[in-house]
Amino acid sequence: AQKITQTQPGMFVQEKEAVTLDCTYDTSDPSYGLFWYKQPSSGEMIFLIYQGSYDQQNATEGRYSLNFQKARKSANLVISASQLGDSAMYFCAMREGRAAGNKLTFGGGTRVLVKP
Amino acid sequence: ETGVTQSPTHLIKTRGQQVTLRCSSQSGHNTVSWYQQALGQGPQFIFQYYREEENGRGNFPPRFSGLQFPNYSSELNVNALELDDSALYLCASSSGFPAYEQYFGPGTRLTVT
Numbered sequence: 001a002q003k004i005t006q007t008q009p010g011m012f013v014q015e016k017e018a019v020t021l022d023c024t025y026d027t028s029d030p031s032y033g034l035f036w037y038k039q040p041s042s043g044e045m046i047f048l049i050y051q052g053s054y055d056q057q058n059a060t061e062g063r064y065s066l067n068f069q070k071a072r073k074s075a076n077l078v079i080s081a082s083q084l085g086d087s088a089m090y091f092c093a094m095r096e097g098r099a100a101g102n103k104l105t106f107g108g109g110t111r112v113l114v115k116p
Numbered sequence: 117e118t119g120v121t122q123s124p125t126h127l128i129k130t131r132g133q134q135v136t137l138r139c140s141s142q143s144g145h146n147t148v149s150w151y152q153q154a155l156g157q158g159p160q161f162i163f164q165y166y167r168e169e170e171n172g173r174g175n176f177p178p179r180f181s182g183l184q185f186p187n188y189s190s191e192l193n194v195n196a197l198e199l200d201d202s203a204l205y206l207c208a209s210s211s212g213f214p215a216y217e218q219y220f221g222p223g224t225r226l227t228v229t
Contacts, residue, residue, distance in 0.1 A: 045220035091158050101172045102149050102210055106158030
């Protein structure tokens with residue numbers, strides 16, 4: 001089974017509008033972390049936001065927020081007020097338990113194109 | 117600017133050859149992870165090094181090997197290159213093990229012909 005599933009291969013969003021990127025995950029470890037990264041065409045992975053499995057509140061970082069629904073095993077990324085510079089690939093990733101160290105398991109990604 | 121650098125930026129090799137990719141960690145970071153990203157896919161974990169020792173490996177054959185040096189820079193070596201090894205190779209550095217945040221380098225694009 002896929003550990004991280006991103007069902008939206010690509011999305012268009014109008015500038016200044018909000019967009020939600022879906023991510024579901026699968027793990028039996030009670031301790032895990034969920035990450036979102038942005039990858040522009042340059043290739044570098046840029047960290048956006050983190051949610052720990054024991055965190056009570058949804059994570060927020062500026063225009064990024066994570067809609068964490070633990071029972072449904074989903075960790076959707078919401079980007080508010082989209083900007084042209086938000087056009088990129090977005091990856092959801094998970095780290096399972098402390099024994100995994102820094103190992104991340106990534107989903108297949110969602111390409112976002114912001115239209116002016 | 118994350119401070120993680122990788123060299124070379126691009127590389128073209130022939131099937132059967134060997135290649136060494138290099139990663140310079142961000143200052144103060146003692147952990148390095150390597151990932152392979154095939155075109156159109158998410159990155160896949162190769163292995164990670166913490167204080168010069170391999171500490172975790174993904175589902176990659178032994179011809180993928182690595183080193184971490186005392187200054188915490190790192191190398192990824194791939195022997196007997198195959199066409200499927202063509203990919204973007206990313207390294208990520210962090211402080212601590214496990215770490216909340218990892219900083220990725222710009223990657224090395226390897227093409228095997």
